[in-house]
Amino acid sequence: xxxxxxxxxxxxxxxxxxxxxxxxxxxxxxxxxxxxxxxxxxxxxxxxxxxxxxxxxxxxxxxxxxxxxxxxxxxxxxxxxxxxxxxxxxxxxxxxxxxxxxxxxxxxxxxxxxxxxxxxxxxxxxxxxxxxxxxxxxxxxxxxxxxxxxxxxxxxxxxxxxxxxxxxxxxxxxxxxxxxxxxxxxxxxxxxxxxxxxxx
Numbered sequence: 001x002x003x004x005x006x007x008x009x010x011x012x013x014x015x016x017x018x019x020x021x022x023x024x025x026x027x028x029x030x031x032x033x034x035x036x037x038x039x040x041x042x043x044x045x046x047x048x049x050x051x052x053x054x055x056x057x058x059x060x061x062x063x064x065x066x067x068x069x070x071x072x073x074x075x076x077x078x079x080x081x082x083x084x085x086x087x088x089x090x091x092x093x094x095x096x097x098x099x100x101x102x103x104x105x106x107x108x109x110x111x112x113x114x115x116x117x118x119x120x121x122x123x124x125x126x127x128x129x130x131x132x133x134x135x136x137x138x139x140x141x142x143x144x145x146x147x148x149x150x151x152x153x154x155x156x157x158x159x160x161x162x163x164x165x166x167x168x169x170x171x172x173x174x175x176x177x178x179x180x181x182x183x184x185x186x187x188x189x190x191x192x193x194x195x196x197x198x199x200x
Contacts, residue, residue: 037137039155043068043148044135048102048126051113056100056126059152064098065174066148067167070133072105073115075142077161082119084164088171089123095175096150099123104133104142149177 037043043066047057058068069085071078082101089099103112103125116125133139136146140159147156147170155177156170 037146037154037157039157040153042152043146043154044132046132046135048129048132051109051116051125051127056124058100058148061098061100062152063150063179064096065092065150065155065171065177067097067099067171067174068136068146068148069099069101070104070128070136070139070142070144071101072103072142073107073112074105078143079119081143081161081164081167082121084167086120086122088164088168092171092175097171097175101125102128102132104128104139147171147174149174150179151177152179153177 043058045057045059047055050056058066067085067088069081071082085099085101089097101116101121101123105112105128107115109127112125112127136144143158143161145158145167146154147158147167149155155174158167158170
């Protein structure tokens with residue numbers, strides 16, 4: 001019985017894609033399996049290892065506006081926006097902006113560090129964990145960023161690639177928020193030590 005070679009190729013491709021999709025869905029649950037974070041809610045705190053081996057908490061940056069960026073070395077759109085983040089960090093650091101990258105892929109710490117160096121990254125990069133991604137809605141697609149105000153509340157959520165001007169507008173909104181007295185004093189020592197480890 002003769003079989004159409006093209007049909008066999010198509011069937012093989014569909015099966016391979018289904019296996020690939022199933023693996024990634026199992027590895028990174030979609031938003032239906034994770035809490036959805038709305039604006040004005042407090043961003044979940046976490047502790048992750050930085051590229052220099054230090055444990056870093058999101059609350060270390062309380063009192064600053066934070067752009068929390070989930071990304072991966074294989075992510076094409078991430079490579080487009082990372083130079084924007086470098087520029088925005090330089091431009092708004094003196095006003096209280098801190099960009100924090102969370103690498104959500106299976107690359108080694110050394111490969112992630114090399115990638116960040118090649119991209120000229122001037123902000124902390126943390127090694128991501130699925131549990132943290134789940135806290136932020138499962139991170140169903142990359143890149144995904146959360147703009148967090150000085151009070152620790154989410155100002156904006158960016159799923160996928162957005163223009164630099166739109167990102168900058170969200171950063172300005174976050175910078176215009178105010179930290180409460182109790183929130184601003186959560187971890188001053190950790191915050192000061194973190195500042196000393198940020199590349200200049």
